[in-house]
Amino acid sequence: MRAEAQHLCLWSNAIVPKPNDWREHATITGYSMARxxxxxxxxxxxxxxxxxxxxxxxxxxxxxxxxxxxxxxxxxxxxxxxxxxxxxxxxxxxxxxxxxxxxxxxxxxxxxxxxxxxxxxxxxxxxxxxxxxxxxxxxxxxxxxxxxxxxxxxxxxxxxxxxxxxxxxxxxxxxxxxxxxxxxxxxxxxxxxxxxxxxxxxxxxxxxxEAGGTAIAADAIARQVQASEAAKPCSLVEGLTAQWRHRESGLLLSGLAAAALTSRRLTQWSDYDTHPVITWDRSEDFDKASGDGILSALVLIAFKVLELLLRVLAWGESTGVTANPIREAKIRQSSYDLDKFRNYTPVEHGGQCPMNEQQLVQNWKILVGVDC
CATH class of the missing domain: 3.40.50.2000 (Glycogen Phosphorylase B;)
Structure with a gap:
């Protein structure tokens, strides 16, 4: 909840009202029950x-x-x-x-x-x-x-x-x-x-x-998807969405760009704030009209969040450090994006590559005023 990730609580306000200290990213949807x-x-x-x-x-x-x-x-x-x-x-x-x-x-x-x-x-x-x-x-x-x-x-x-x-x-x-x-x-x-x-x-x-919880949950997810589609672009790589904001320069960077700069020691992860964007993976072609598909997605999200939370808690107990699970997940995803970029084979993708890493670094130095 502190990480401000979207929370969909599948119970009714009539049973457990929304606490006053919960912010707008927490939605009590009402019950979602199949008949x-x-x-x-x-x-x-x-x-x-x-x-x-x-x-x-x-x-x-x-x-x-x-x-x-x-x-x-x-x-x-x-x-x-x-x-x-x-x-x-x-x-x-x-x-x-x-x-x-x-x-x-x-x-x-x-x-x-x-x-x-x-x-x-x-x-x-x-x-x-x-x-x-x-x-x-x-x-x-x-x-x-x-x-x-x-x-x-x-x-x-x-x-x-x-x-x-x-x-x-x-x-x-x-x-x-x-x-x-x-x-x-x-x-x-x-x-x-x-x-x-x-x-x-x-x-x-x-x-x-009450309106059905499934419809309210689906609407909340749809609004998050729309927010991601309206997200701002990366300042260094055309066609990529910003996931990070460089605190000193104010530049918005994709995960790939931030990971590339960090790997070359031009920046550190502590220099970045997460940019509030939701990444929605449509690769599995969910059927938006299917109530069963919505319920399955919600169950999957719940289990993945629980799994991540348990891992974070176990890590925090052993080290004495409290992690931000959303930030840690974004760092891992950014590093994965960079690895995929470095192993990109132009021949397999029509002979075109959107940008090489050297160009990315050069663009960064120009924008922040560093001699190339």
């Missing part, structure tokens, strides 16, 4: 039969979280539900480790491994949602307007649990490691009390009125 899997879902006859009841039903999912003893959790849940005259549909990968067979689970619990939460939460009998506090589960529950009991395991799950509590979308969270049969019974009773219905309905209404 294809939901719309195409065909529930089994046993699931439909289980849902056709007047008893309140609780949806339960712990996502991909690992449980030491899932059977023990299910037994505690079953006992809590029995005292309240309620039932539960449990889903997720963790259900694979539950005992198999028609008599393996209590009569008030149905296990379904693969189930769209958004579909289940829209069913009339479902009155509550118990989950681990993942960002996706929290978003789905809030959009459905169903009270949530969050049982966080670690990391950001505690954050989302706190937001649910702050917004009164359900009872006080309970760490999964702290669950006991009595605590679970009290928490489920509070979940089904009806106390949270009003707040949940209001949040769901606000989320329904």
């Amino acid at each position: 294809e899997h939901d719309d195409n879902y065909l529930p089994s006859a046993s699931l439909l039969d289980f849902l056709s009841t007047e008893d309140p039903i609780v949806a339960v999912s712990m996502g991909s979280m690992h449980m030491e003893n899932p059977s023990e959790f299910v037994q505690m849940l079953s006992a809590a539900l029995a005292d309240l005259g309620a039932r539960a549909v449990v889903s997720g990968a963790w259900t694979r480790s539950l005992p198999a067979g028609p008599q393996a689970l209590e009569a008030n619990i149905l296990a379904v491994e693969d189930l769209p939460h958004s579909w289940l939460l829209r069913q009339r009998a479902v009155r509550g949602f118990i989950h681990h506090g993942g960002a996706g589960h929290t978003a789905t529950g809030a959009r459905a307007g169903v009270p949530m009991l969050v049982l966080p395991f670690f990391i950001d799950q505690n954050f989302w649990a706190a937001q649910c509590r702050r917004l009164r979308l359900g009872p006080h969270p309970v760490r999964f490691s702290d669950i006991t049969a009595p605590r679970l019974r009290v928490a489920v009773a509070e979940l089904l009390s009806g106390e949270w219905d009003g707040a949940c309905a209001r949040i769901a209404s606000r989320l329904a009125e």
Whole structure:
């Protein structure tokens, strides 16, 4: 965030408002959630039969979280539900480790491994949602307007649990490691009390009125692309876009030019400020009209940023120096551009080369007033 790189935060302002100290390069887009899997879902006859009841039903999912003893959790849940005259549909990968067979689970619990939460939460009998506090589960529950009991395991799950509590979308969270049969019974009773219905309905209404996060994110990316296309040219090499500003002379230089001058010790990287330009690689010919393509690009960007951040943090911890990841990435890219330029073969490119390195250096000396 301090590096002022574009940040697209795929959550809703209704859940986490934009902090006052975040600047304009951070955009809270709203949720971006596909409905294809939901719309195409065909529930089994046993699931439909289980849902056709007047008893309140609780949806339960712990996502991909690992449980030491899932059977023990299910037994505690079953006992809590029995005292309240309620039932539960449990889903997720963790259900694979539950005992198999028609008599393996209590009569008030149905296990379904693969189930769209958004579909289940829209069913009339479902009155509550118990989950681990993942960002996706929290978003789905809030959009459905169903009270949530969050049982966080670690990391950001505690954050989302706190937001649910702050917004009164359900009872006080309970760490999964702290669950006991009595605590679970009290928490489920509070979940089904009806106390949270009003707040949940209001949040769901606000989320329904929001524009889709995918469209807002795509618009933000498009504006960045337009900004890059309006960027200023390099002062030394025609046809290249400026990536750096030489602090003393004010000249705008491409990565190639800055790397060439630095390699010849005419300048140092500390002499440059990054020029605010976004480089957009179109070599893979993204389909701009494809929602799936946009989502894939956003996921890729998120993973690449996370990977870069982890590398920077690890380097900073070992050296005691805090790096600017955007600047470091631009230096590496500039050096790569120079290497490609030096290995340029005119014969392979129609016999023409835009400029040799000696010409670049000569132009630099002329512009800064150094004798050639």
